Amino acid sequence: MFEKWESKTYPGVNAMTIHTHAFQWWNAAGFAVLETGPGQFRGLAASKWGLEREVNVSVKDMNGTTVVELRMKANVTTEGVLAGGIALVLLWPVAVVGGAYSYAKYESDALERMSSYWYSLGAVAQMAPVNHRVEIIHTTAAPTEEIGGIQAGHPGPTAILQAPPLDGEEKLILLDDRLARGDISEETYREIRDRM
Structure with missing residues (x-):
């Protein structure tokens, strides 16, 4: 599935102020937010288009410079797998179009949310970031335990049987x-x- 990572650097900006704003922003955006460590939190949003959206944010103070990292990805839900499997069995073209539509809607929504988030951080920081790094990762690999199970002759716990x-x-x-x-x-x- 789609995964995007971004990092922005704000010199002279208080990391705690940025962290508080980021936590509140993602919570208000409909994500169930939970602290995972110092300056880090994870948010999960309800399933949409057969995908569960996940965001991971890290805010670090590096000698007076605040470094903010954002990772957004989606995981296919059980409902998404079942709907796709049913569509695949009944009407193959519908499954292809439906999957492509879900992915396109997710990607569009994710990019829009990330853009809005960075814009809001710029307003809190009252400055543009001095360093911006981006990485887009497409992760479509099947879980290794299922691959091993199939190779051994028995499907994994979440494998779809034809x-x-x-x-x-x-x-x-x-x-x-x-x-x-x-x-x-x-x-x-x-x-x-x-x-x-």
Whole structure:
């Protein structure tokens, strides 16, 4: 998934003032914030688009210069995995589009929040940072215990087991249900049915 790290340096600015403001800002932004160490905290936001958003902030006083580090990332929730798996089984293109949409919405929201956060810190510091470093990390690797379990012949605790393929009649029943619920139009229904 997407992970972004940024660091900014503010000389002559009180680290405690910055830390207090940062803690309150992320709390007001809807993150459940918890101190993790001196000058450090972690915030988790409710699941959105099948992703749980996480922020880690560190504020350090380095001989009168305040260094602020921000790491924002997302973790796929169980709901996101299940929704993606169901969409993948039923309609592969929907799963691809849905996953891409979730990722794009998350990334846009994350970048907007980070920008707003840095802007608010600049107002508190009453100055622009003198040093700015950025790193974007895409982490899509599967947990190692699941990979090991699959290689050994048994899936891990959160592995998705593949269901047997649906036959034509089962697909038609699911398609009829989607039409009855209003999930798809008559035209889409006919197009999909004709391809079966």
